[in-house]
Amino acid sequence: MNDRSCLAVLLLVQLLMLVIIQPTGNFPLNDDWAYAHSVQWLLTEGRVRLSDWISPNLLPQTFLVAGVSRLFGFSFESLRHLTLLVSIITTVSAFYWYRSSKMLPAQSLVACLVLLAMPSWSILANSYMSDM
Secondary structure, three states, rough: OOOOOOOOOOHHHHHHHHHOOOOOOOOOOOOOOHHHHHHHHHHHHHHOOOOOOOOOOHHHHHHHHHHOOOOOOOOOOHHHHHHHHHHHHHHHHHHHHHHHHHOOHHHHHHHHHHHHOOOOOOHHHHOOOOOO
C-alpha cells in the first residue's frame, strides 16, 4: 500500500463512522456548551471573553469557530462539523507523524485505525471541546 491509498482508507473509515453515528442536531454534547460561550461572547460583544467554568480555552479554536459562525450562523451543529473537520486533519497528521518515524504506510494505517477505534475518539470528534 502507498500513502495515498492508506489516506483514502482512513477517510473512508471516518466517513463510515459519521454515517453510523449521525452527529446532527443543534444541541450541546458533553461540555461543549461551556466552550461555545466564548464564541457567543466574541460574536455578540466583539471581544474575547473566556469561560471560568472550563480550564483549557483555546483562542485559535474560538477565533476559527467565530469566523465560521459569522458565515453560517451560530449553532452547535456548525461547531460539531468544524470539530469533525479537525478530527480528519488530526488523523491525517497522525498518519504522517507515524510515517516520519519510518513506519511503513500499512503500519501507519493500522496505528491510525487503532486511534480511530479508541472509544473516546467518536465522542471527542463530535463535540466542540478543546480535547481534539
